[in-house]
Amino acid sequence: MPFRGVDFFAVDSLFSEQELLVRQTARRFADERVLPLIRDCFRDARFPRELIPEMAELGFLGANLEGYGCAGMSNVEYGLIMQELERVDSGVRSFVSVQGALVMYPIHAYGSEEQKQRWLPALQSGKAVGCFGLTEPDFGSNPAGMRTRAVKDGGAWVLNGEKTWITNGTLADVAVVWARTEDGIRGFLVERGTPGFTTSDIHGKWSMRASVTSSLAFADCRVHDRSMLPGAKGLKGPLACLSQARFGIGWGVVGAAMDCYETARQYAVMRKQFDDRPIASHQLVQEKLAWMITEITKAQLLAVQAGRLKDQGKIEPAHISMLKRNNVAIALDCARISRDLLGANGITDEYPIMRHLCNLETVKTYEGTDHIHALVIGEKVTGVAAYQ
Numbered sequence: 001m002p003f004r005g006v007d008f009f010a011v012d013s014l015f016s017e018q019e020l021l022v023r024q025t026a027r028r029f030a031d032e033r034v035l036p037l038i039r040d041c042f043r044d045a046r047f048p049r050e051l052i053p054e055m056a057e058l059g060f061l062g063a064n065l066e067g068y069g070c071a072g073m074s075n076v077e078y079g080l081i082m083q084e085l086e087r088v089d090s091g092v093r094s095f096v097s098v099q100g101a102l103v104m105y106p107i108h109a110y111g112s113e114e115q116k117q118r119w120l121p122a123l124q125s126g127k128a129v130g131c132f133g134l135t136e137p138d139f140g141s142n143p144a145g146m147r148t149r150a151v152k153d154g155g156a157w158v159l160n161g162e163k164t165w166i167t168n169g170t171l172a173d174v175a176v177v178w179a180r181t182e183d184g185i186r187g188f189l190v191e192r193g194t195p196g197f198t199t200s201d202i203h204g205k206w207s208m209r210a211s212v213t214s215s216l217a218f219a220d221c222r223v224h225d226r227s228m229l230p231g232a233k234g235l236k237g238p239l240a241c242l243s244q245a246r247f248g249i250g251w252g253v254v255g256a257a258m259d260c261y262e263t264a265r266q267y268a269v270m271r272k273q274f275d276d277r278p279i280a281s282h283q284l285v286q287e288k289l290a291w292m293i294t295e296i297t298k299a300q301l302l303a304v305q306a307g308r309l310k311d312q313g314k315i316e317p318a319h320i321s322m323l324k325r326n327n328v329a330i331a332l333d334c335a336r337i338s339r340d341l342l343g344a345n346g347i348t349d350e351y352p353i354m355r356h357l358c359n360l361e362t363v364k365t366y367e368g369t370d371h372i373h374a375l376v377i378g379e380k381v382t383g384v385a386a387y388q
Helices: 017-044 049-057 075-088 090-110 113-124 236-270 283-311 317-341 343-347 353-365 370-382
Strands: 130-133 149-153 156-167 174-181 184-191 197-201 213-224 228-233
Touching (some): 017 049, 017 075, 017 090, 049 090, 075 090, 075 283, 090 113, 090 130, 090 156, 090 174, 090 184, 090 236, 156 174, 174 213, 174 236, 184 236, 236 283, 236 317, 236 353, 283 317, 317 343
Parallel strands (some): 130 174, 149 174
Antiparallel strands (some): 149 156, 156 213, 174 184, 184 228, 197 213
């Protein structure tokens, strides 16, 4: 049965016809193409690669970028795509988010025209896959401490170091890799097959099982000088990329929360207990449903305003931190409450709740933990940094 949406407060009235059309396209794709596959993909720890060409054809890859074959959608339209994809699985949204926000965006924003012409059409069409190499084994929340180094050697750069928890790592035809140089932190495009560049998958995950998560290693990996992103210097480059991705997360997790809520709501109405009455007739159950729909509504409104500000060029990193921090937290709480309402059935994969709950534990951590985003917001409202 197609997803009917969750809209308690007439939030749909805030969207244009075009925005609603984009959402409907993404919703239909999620229902008809992703949903039938995703339970088995999660069970088998397999990313559904066969969906990449279809997502590309629909304009999902780099959707909010202009030119080079990209769809040029608004940020609100892009957010609605993220919402519908994460409604079925965080791993599918994560693939699209990484491809567009963490690979195509830095090439689009900081790359040379040669780099843009070579990579953006291929990435947009799904003929190439990319990954983003920033996090290291010892440096997640503190990327300024990175140990990966790039040393100039004539007309080339020699990279040494390791990156980990990299989405799409072993799938990638190109990696956007951030490394420390004598001139500060710089970004490099490292192609699959470059001598000294190896990838390996991280196994044994109980979260994001329908997503590829990898480690990247560089051992005297030599890349041409033309591989450097000329417009990115210092941490501002990778942090700006993360802002793009965090924006998509803030929208995406609303979809996961919606799916958990609607699953629990339907179950509560149908499940009979105590004198053959639906459990929805009990006050404790209604309180939980009321809490969830209230928090989902607030998250929707926060996402819409963030999208409008971004489209107007007025959004700030602290706004995105609030969006990501709040919406992931309420999505996780909705998953936990929904699991509780389903009782023992909540832990089975006949229902999507436990899969969402496991995935959201990762989403809460990656691209800035809850605590790091709290400090970003705290610095904004006090003017005092407290990262040490």
